[in-house]
Amino acid sequence: DAKTTQPNSMESNEEEPVHLPCNHSTISGTDYIHWYRQLPSQGPEYVIHGLTSNVNNRMASLAIAEDRKSSTLILHRATLRDAAVYYCIPFTGNQFYFGTGTSLTVIP
Amino acid sequence: GAVVSQHPSRVICKSGTSVKIECRSLDFQATTMFWYRQFPKQSLMLMATSNEGSKATYEQGVEKDKFLINHASLTLSTLTVTSAHPEDSSFYICSARPSGLAGAGELFFGEGSRLTVL
Numbered sequence: 001d002a003k004t005t006q007p008n009s010m011e012s013n014e015e016e017p018v019h020l021p022c023n024h025s026t027i028s029g030t031d032y033i034h035w036y037r038q039l040p041s042q043g044p045e046y047v048i049h050g051l052t053s054n055v056n057n058r059m060a061s062l063a064i065a066e067d068r069k070s071s072t073l074i075l076h077r078a079t080l081r082d083a084a085v086y087y088c089i090p091f092t093g094n095q096f097y098f099g100t101g102t103s104l105t106v107i108p
Numbered sequence: 109g110a111v112v113s114q115h116p117s118r119v120i121c122k123s124g125t126s127v128k129i130e131c132r133s134l135d136f137q138a139t140t141m142f143w144y145r146q147f148p149k150q151s152l153m154l155m156a157t158s159n160e161g162s163k164a165t166y167e168q169g170v171e172k173d174k175f176l177i178n179h180a181s182l183t184l185s186t187l188t189v190t191s192a193h194p195e196d197s198s199f200y201i202c203s204a205r206p207s208g209l210a211g212a213g214e215l216f217f218g219e220g221s222r223l224t225v226l
Contacts, residue, residue: 032212034214034215036215036217038152041199041220041222042219042220043112043114043201043203043217043218043219043220044152044201044203044215044217045217046214046215046216046217049212049214051212085151087151093140093205093212093213094157095142095154095157095167096142096154096203096215097154098144098151098152098153098154099151100151101151
């Protein structure tokens with residue numbers, strides 16, 4: 001299973017963009033890169049996922065490196081409701097393992 | 109969007125009793141469901157992968173006789189914590205993936221079930 005490395009924590013000012021990095025250098029060719037976030041005492045929430053091309057949705061953008069060994073989740077304008085732990089997870093469809101994630105603090 | 113429902117959201121039980129947690133996919137069929145436990149300020153730990161109509165696949169170190177998983181239908185999986193002890197107190201979370209999408213499909217997570225064993 002591909003291992004991931006994410007910063008333990010990051011801070012952002014409200015309404016500023018946030019770039020959350022993830023290294024997944026052992027990713028396999030068939031792994032999709034998934035991002036989820038979790039608020040305290042809640043189940044994780046899907047954010048975005050992609051395979052090779054950059055992806056955009058209403059929540060965020062996902063930039064995937066050309067060699068696929070890293071990716072960056074981009075929140076275009078952080079809000080207080082974006083404060084959560086963000087996880088990147090390579091996934092082929094079998095086991096779905098969480099790493100330690102990045103705890104994002106949004107400063108008003 | 110798709111919804112996964114867990115029940116109960118909170119349960120308190122006495123040591124030695126068994127507790128069943130249900131996980132339902134409300135508007136899609138899920139061949140595969142995952143069960144996690146999470147201790148305070150820690151990440152989610154995968155306990156087992158539940159496949160409809162077959163035995164669950166347990167992660168190393170997870171006792172299959174203690175954490176019984178049944179996935180009898182495409183919309184329901186259950187986790188039973190047998191002979192619960194205080195160290196089993198944790199936040200249990202299930203997730204489900206719509207059938208046929210493999211890694212391309214997103215996972216949907218339940219709200220979690222907080223178990224407290226007295």
